[in-house]
Amino acid sequence: ATPTSIMAGSGRSAELGVLFKGGEHLEHTQRIDTVVLDKTGTVTEGKPSLTDFVTYGSADEKEMATMLHAAERRSEHPLATAIVDGMKQLGVDRLEADSFSAIPGHGVEAMVAGRNVLVGTRKLMAEHQVDYKEALSSAEAREARGETVMFMAVDGILTAHVAVADQLKSSSKKAIERLKALGLDIVMLTGDNERTARAVANDVGIEQVIAEVLPKDKSEQIRKLQKQGRTVAMVGDGLNDAPALATADVGMAIGSATDIPIEAADLTLLGDDLHRVADAVLMSQKTMRNIK
Ligand code: ADP
Ligand code: MG
Numbered sequence: 001a002t003p004t005s006i007m008a009g010s011g012r013s014a015e016l017g018v019l020f021k022g023g024e025h026l027e028h029t030q031r032i033d034t035v036v037l038d039k040t041g042t043v044t045e046g047k048p049s050l051t052d053f054v055t056y057g058s059a060d061e062k063e064m065a066t067m068l069h070a071a072e073r074r075s076e077h078p079l080a081t082a083i084v085d086g087m088k089q090l091g092v093d094r095l096e097a098d099s100f101s102a103i104p105g106h107g108v109e110a111m112v113a114g115r116n117v118l119v120g121t122r123k124l125m126a127e128h129q130v131d132y133k134e135a136l137s138s139a140e141a142r143e144a145r146g147e148t149v150m151f152m153a154v155d156g157i158l159t160a161h162v163a164v165a166d167q168l169k170s171s172s173k174k175a176i177e178r179l180k181a182l183g184l185d186i187v188m189l190t191g192d193n194e195r196t197a198r199a200v201a202n203d204v205g206i207e208q209v210i211a212e213v214l215p216k217d218k219s220e221q222i223r224k225l226q227k228q229g230r231t232v233a234m235v236g237d238g239l240n241d242a243p244a245l246a247t248a249d250v251g252m253a254i255g256s257a258t259d260i261p262i263e264a265a266d267l268t269l270l271g272d273d274l275h276r277v278a279d280a281v282l283m284s285q286k287t288m289r290n291i292k
Pocket of ligand 2: 042046237
């Protein structure tokens with residue numbers, strides 16, 4: 001590999017919006033056989049919005065909306081932003097949570113008006129012995145359409161469920177077709193529910209899904225794929241993808257947000273379009289062919 005042709009290759013890819021941190025990454029990219037895509041913000045827009053809010057039992061809707069709003073206002077998660085905006089539109093009283101903790105990969109727990117509020121996954125409910133059976137059939141129906149459903153309990157009793165939808169990026173399906181045509185295996189990796197993840201994957205033509213992975217375990221999943229003998233590129237947009245990007249043979253940071261994990265990545269893709277991943281692979285293959 002002559003340095004000049006690699007430099008020329010890097011220059012051409014920069015024009016396409018693909019920034020390699022160094023020539024060696026162009027070589028590594030040419031060797032990948034598996035592309036792992038983060039779901040939220042990578043395959044989807046990453047801007048969820050509220051689609052459903054239903055209360056159970058004798059729970060008062062406005063009171064639940066107020067407590068949900070107070071709890072989620074303390075969270076920095078994009079799901080929380082969607083819930084907070086949605087509850088505001090329903091009309092809530094302004095209330096401060098007395099205490100708050102985020103439970104990574106599961107949800108939030110807060111004290112609001114002297115009551116314990118839990119919002120999050122089935123696992124979170126199960127861990128606190130909350131019986132959430134009543135919400136299951138509506139939850140499953142929404143998840144089958146690719147929505148994310150969260151359960152809410154007050155003092156250990158199910159009081160509501162809340163659902164959000166995140167649009168697919170319009171470019172995702174075509175870009176994934178191109179990646180497959182280049183002979184690459186595509187895997188989607190997410191902390192979201194298995195059923196939701198499958199529905200989204202199905203819409204864009206992805207067959208392999210690794211779901212319900214805790215933020216801290218994402219890089220471990222990359223290592224597992226590498227142990228199977230795969231050479232892996234990881235594409236992610238969020239700060240919580242940084243360890244996985246660093247573990248992958250090639251880490252690709254995507255997105256125009258300010259918190260893109262550029263530090264951890266070998267390659268930065270300008271814009272938020274998965275076509276840049278295919279461009280990067282094509283460019284690396286062409287450059288390496290020219291050198292040989
Ligand atoms: P992702 O990989 O989609 O960013 P996370 O690992 O951050 O997912 O979260 C996994 C799941 O935990 C979410 O799908 C949601 O059910 C739940 N969750 C996370 N944060 C919150 C929150 N602030 N409120 C309610 N539920 C949450
Ligand atoms: Mg993401």
